[in-house]
Amino acid sequence: MVYPVFAATGAAAEMKWGTMGMQLFGGLALFLFGMEQMSESLKAVAGERMKLILAKLTTNRFMGATTGAFVTAIIQSSSVTTVLVVGFITAGLMSMSQSVGVIMGANIGTTITAQIVAFKVTKAALLMVGVGFSMLFISKQDKIKQYGTMLMGLGLVFFGMSVMSNAMQPLRTYQPFLDLMIQMENPLVGILVAAAFTGLIQSSSATTGIVIVMASQGFITLPAGIALAFGANVGTCITAMLASIGKPREAVRAAVVHVMFNIAGVLIWVLFIDHLANWVTALSPVHPELSGVDRLGAETPRQIANAHTIFNIANTFIFIGFTTQIARLVEWMIPDSTLEEEDLLVSAKYLDEELLTTPSLALGRVRLEVLHMGERVQEMLDSIMPAILTGNKESLSAVRDLDDQVDILYEQIIDYMGRISKRSLSDQQTEEFLKLMEAVSDLENIGDTIETNLVGLGFDRINAGFSISEPTREVLLGFHEVVTKAFKTAVQAVSQNSEEAAQIVTAMKEEITKMTDSAAAHQAERLVAEEPNRIPAYTIEVDIIEKQKRIYYFAKRMAKSVTALEAIEA
Numbered sequence: 001m002v003y004p005v006f007a008a009t010g011a012a013a014e015m016k017w018g019t020m021g022m023q024l025f026g027g028l029a030l031f032l033f034g035m036e037q038m039s040e041s042l043k044a045v046a047g048e049r050m051k052l053i054l055a056k057l058t059t060n061r062f063m064g065a066t067t068g069a070f071v072t073a074i075i076q077s078s079s080v081t082t083v084l085v086v087g088f089i090t091a092g093l094m095s096m097s098q099s100v101g102v103i104m105g106a107n108i109g110t111t112i113t114a115q116i117v118a119f120k121v122t123k124a125a126l127l128m129v130g131v132g133f134s135m136l137f138i139s140k141q142d143k144i145k146q147y148g149t150m151l152m153g154l155g156l157v158f159f160g161m162s163v164m165s166n167a168m169q170p171l172r173t174y175q176p177f178l179d180l181m182i183q184m185e186n187p188l189v190g191i192l193v194a195a196a197f198t199g200l201i202q203s204s205s206a207t208t209g210i211v212i213v214m215a216s217q218g219f220i221t222l223p224a225g226i227a228l229a230f231g232a233n234v235g236t237c238i239t240a241m242l243a244s245i246g247k248p249r250e251a252v253r254a255a256v257v258h259v260m261f262n263i264a265g266v267l268i269w270v271l272f273i274d275h276l277a278n279w280v281t282a283l284s285p286v287h288p289e290l291s292g293v294d295r296l297g298a299e300t301p302r303q304i305a306n307a308h309t310i311f312n313i314a315n316t317f318i319f320i321g322f323t324t325q326i327a328r329l330v331e332w333m334i335p336d337s338t339l340e341e342e343d344l345l346v347s348a349k350y351l352d353e354e355l356l357t358t359p360s361l362a363l364g365r366v367r368l369e370v371l372h373m374g375e376r377v378q379e380m381l382d383s384i385m386p387a388i389l390t391g392n393k394e395s396l397s398a399v400r401d402l403d404d405q406v407d408i409l410y411e412q413i414i415d416y417m418g419r420i421s422k423r424s425l426s427d428q429q430t431e432e433f434l435k436l437m438e439a440v441s442d443l444e445n446i447g448d449t450i451e452t453n454l455v456g457l458g459f460d461r462i463n464a465g466f467s468i469s470e471p472t473r474e475v476l477l478g479f480h481e482v483v484t485k486a487f488k489t490a491v492q493a494v495s496q497n498s499e500e501a502a503q504i505v506t507a508m509k510e511e512i513t514k515m516t517d518s519a520a521a522h523q524a525e526r527l528v529a530e531e532p533n534r535i536p537a538y539t540i541e542v543d544i545i546e547k548q549k550r551i552y553y554f555a556k557r558m559a560k561s562v563t564a565l566e567a568i569e570a
Helices: 017-056 061-075 078-090 096-117 122-138 142-173 175-185 187-201 204-216 222-244 249-283 292-333 339-344 353-357 359-390 393-421 427-464 470-496 499-507 509-528 534-560
Strands: none
Touching (some): 017 142, 017 359, 061 096, 061 292, 078 096, 078 222, 078 249, 078 359, 096 142, 096 204, 096 249, 096 292, 122 142, 142 204, 175 187, 175 222, 187 204, 187 249, 204 222, 204 292, 222 249, 222 292, 249 292, 353 393, 359 393, 359 427, 359 470, 393 427, 470 499, 470 509, 470 534, 499 534
8 A cells, every 4th residue: 555655666756755755754753842842841831730720620520521621731731631630539639430521621632732733823933943942041930941942842843844744745746645645535544544653653632733734735635634533532542551551540440431432432423524524614714715735735724623623522522421430330340459459569659650741740749659658657657556565576577567568669759759850840849859858768767767676676575575564555655646646747748748737747846845754754763663674674665765756856857848947946
């Protein structure tokens, strides 16, 4: 099918295939690079705000779809929108049913790229590149630099389109290529070709943009363009499924929803391509002053963009009433894991590769992962005092084993933060990064203090063969309760970036000091009392208090990563 296009006989001999190929692939590279630059800068500028909007405005399925469309249109990435949704589900901030509406809306948001490309403002392309470059290299403000990168990326998109259009112009009179394009009239062929290409370049928006470029040269008719746009929607499912490999169940469920929605939508509309073509022809601008290929090239790009938008909006309206049923179906297809499986497969829940290109969102995920790691350390804290006071060697060993899970999460967070550090960070993001790095290290130090010091004291108590008196247990448990409260609040402060919670932790220093003095007075009384094993008992009990104070110290340092440095004592 492809061979006749590149055959060096007849008309082909007169065509400069090398020059054409160089211009075509060079233009394609500029087009894709420009889209990537525009998308990355949009995510950097608007990412954090879009996350807040997405978290707050998904109260029902219709609002969720609207919000998903708006957020995706702004940050130009349905993948990032889906990743954010998965994070909200995992954190319990959004139900699976709500997320289905957002994922549907994200498909609408992706059509904005086709609408932009269809404007064909190629004459202003180099002006956009020049102005964007000036903003990027002259300004010292991060936000203006990002806007400059965005404008330069948009200019490269249009310039790449212009280069590709000029490269393909000689093909207007090359019959073998025109015959190849006629085959795209077959919906099945068009869908398969576009799906394969989208899976290859990992961007349905880019595929649709290239289809519009080809349409601007009059190579494809509207029905063929619609079929190719459908194929782009199917091809993006490949991206969604690949991105979900090795991810938590919520991510896999979101990917399955995406795949089901896209494929079902294409199956519904594939028999009505001609009807859709008629509708968009009636709705789109016409150019009766032109004729033949010129008219086709003038009208078809906007018609394809409109068809793409109408198709995704219509599908959302068709399926929006079934979000609850779709959520239940996906949850049935991919059931929750058992607690045993979760313990065996401890892994980061919130860290996602897709968000590394948007440092503000990636740092937000680190905060959520601090909460996940904190839950494991909390489990150690809850278990350690009963194990020290009345437990056996097995219960102490179980606490020690929990630290292995904490260490795994610590390594994964540090690795993720290392990759964030390779990105271009603003001054504010750099400060946030350093504070989070310190907070994660403090959390790991608390786990090590429990595993190494407190577990060791428990073994010392067992090996010495004595029991801790009831009055002393009450003192130690009361102290432990306050330290545990400080730890929980510190984790909350970091994970939610809550200065109020952080101030609560630092304000507890006075209470900790009073309890330390009270415990010291109690231990002094024990020391002069006539009790067997009072010396080794006194030593272990004092050490338990000291290690608890050390845990509070690390909790206070975690809080310090949130509040203003001047507001906290060292």
